[in-house]
Amino acid sequence: QKEVEQNSGPLSVPEGAIASLNCTYSDRVSQSFFWYRQYSGKSPELIMSIYSNGDKEDGRFTAQLNKASQYVSLLIRDSQPSDSATYLCAVMRNSNYQLIWGAGTKLIIKP
Amino acid sequence: EAGVTQFPSHSVIEKGQTVTLRCDPISGHDNLYWYRRVMGKEIKFLLHFVKESKQDESGMPNNRFLAERTGGTYSTLKVQPAELEDSGVYFCASSPEVGSPLHFGNGTRLTVT
Numbered sequence: 003q004k005e006v007e008q009n010s011g012p013l014s015v016p017e018g019a020i021a022s023l024n025c026t027y028s029d030r031v032s033q034s035f036f037w038y039r040q041y042s043g044k045s046p047e048l049i050m051s052i053y054s055n056g057d058k059e060d061g062r063f064t065a066q067l068n069k070a071s072q073y074v075s076l077l078i079r080d081s082q083p084s085d086s087a088t089y090l091c092a093v094m095r096n097s098n099y100q101l102i103w104g105a106g107t108k109l110i111i112k113p
Numbered sequence: 114e115a116g117v118t119q120f121p122s123h124s125v126i127e128k129g130q131t132v133t134l135r136c137d138p139i140s141g142h143d144n145l146y147w148y149r150r151v152m153g154k155e156i157k158f159l160l161h162f163v164k165e166s167k168q169d170e171s172g173m174p175n176n177r178f179l180a181e182r183t184g185g186t187y188s189t190l191k192v193q194p195a196e197l198e199d200s201g202v203y204f205c206a207s208s209p210e211v212g213s214p215l216h217f218g219n220g221t222r223l224t225v226t
């Protein structure tokens with residue numbers, strides 16, 4: 003079992019709809035969770051960080067964390083074609099602060 | 114504020130040759146990380162500097178890889194001799210504090226032929 007799991011996609015969502023990206027992790031004691039967006043050939047760009055159970059909203063983005071279920075998600079409201087990218091979930095190990103990455107979900111927003 | 118910069122953006126070398134990658138972190142960021150993504154795989158941790166000291170190098174694949182951060186500013190990652198399986202994208206990232214979100218450079222795409 004991988005430490006961080008994501009559905010590779012592609013996930014196709016119509017423009018204006020809500021895109022829902024999911025991630026599960028295996029290390030129960032992890033405390034820090036990050037969503038990065040990566041355009042082809044570019045570096046990962048931090049979208050959201052979340053540390054506590056519940057929802058965290060920033061503009062069109064909402065991160066949701068459920069530590070009991072070891073599940074973190076990212077919702078993108080009013081999806082735009084420019085949101086089309088690969089979204090990477092990363093979990094920070096408490097023991098050594100290493101980021102453990104999922105393989106990423108490719109998101110396609112259809113105009 | 115200038116971001117994390119990496120040089121070169123691409124490098125194509127033959128098996129057995131040496132390549133040195135460079136990373137300039139965001140000014141003032143004591144923490145510097147190297148990560149690597151090989152084709153079809155997840156991004157993997159290589160090592161972590163705090164200032165000039167290696168805090169964690171548990172992800173370095175073998176002794177063909179040597180990372181330095183003299184003076185606690187920029188860092189270099191040397192691969193000598195390069196092997197085919199070293200091909201991938203090498204990312205550098207920095208952060209002001211341990212545990213805070215990482216800021217990534219654009220990466221160096223290394224191809225070993």
